[in-house]
Amino acid sequence: MTDLPRLLLVDDDEVFCQVLERALGKRGFQVIVARTLEEGLAQATRLTPEYAVIDLRIGHDSGLVLVQKLKELDVNTRIVMLTGYASIATAVEAIKLGAVHYLTKPADADEIVAALYKESGDPNVEIKEKPLSVKRMEWEYLQKVLMEHGGNISAAARALGMHRRTLQRKLDKRPVRE
Incomplete structure (x- = not known):
C-alpha cells in the first residue's frame, strides 16, 4: 500500500487519461482513472480520494454531477473541473458545487497540480478589454x-x-x- 495522496481522474478520453495519469504519478499522486461517471463514483466510494480531476463532459454525462457526489462523500476532497467546453455558467456551477478550480483544456499537469493546491482567488487575474463576441x-x-x-x-x-x-x-x- 502506498502513502501517496489518492487522486481520482475521470475523463472519457483514453489517451489524455494515460498521459495525465503518468504525469500526475510523477508529481507524487496515486492516480485512479475512471472513464465513465458511474466508474468514477464507484472508485470514489471505494477509495475516498483526497483529490479529483473531473472532466465537465464525460461521454454524454455531466461531470458536475460527480463533483456534487464527491463532496457528499467527503467535503475535504479538492476537485478541479477540467473542460474543453468552458462557459461561465458551468464554471460558476462547478465552484458552487465544491470544485476548487476550473481549468480549460489543454491544461498540463503542472497547471492542474497548482490548481489543486491553490487556496485563494487571484485579485490580479487579467480582465479582458474586449467584450464577448x-x-x-x-x-x-x-x-x-x-x-x-x-x-x-x-x-x-x-x-x-x-x-x-x-x-x-x-x-x-x-x-x-x-
Whole structure:
C-alpha cells in the first residue's frame, strides 16, 4: 500500500487519461482513472480520494454531477473541473458545487497540480478589454439555460423555443473563443 495522496481522474478520453495519469504519478499522486461517471463514483466510494480531476463532459454525462457526489462523500476532497467546453455558467456551477478550480483544456499537469493546491482567488487575474463576441454570448446563454434545467436538453430546448436537435448541435460545437 502506498502513502501517496489518492487522486481520482475521470475523463472519457483514453489517451489524455494515460498521459495525465503518468504525469500526475510523477508529481507524487496515486492516480485512479475512471472513464465513465458511474466508474468514477464507484472508485470514489471505494477509495475516498483526497483529490479529483473531473472532466465537465464525460461521454454524454455531466461531470458536475460527480463533483456534487464527491463532496457528499467527503467535503475535504479538492476537485478541479477540467473542460474543453468552458462557459461561465458551468464554471460558476462547478465552484458552487465544491470544485476548487476550473481549468480549460489543454491544461498540463503542472497547471492542474497548482490548481489543486491553490487556496485563494487571484485579485490580479487579467480582465479582458474586449467584450464577448455575439457567438460566444449565445453559447454562454445556451449553457446557462441548460444548467437552469439540470442539464436536461429537452427541457432547455423547450424553454428556448427551439428544437432539441438544434440545441444539441449548437452545444456539441466547441465554444468560439471570446
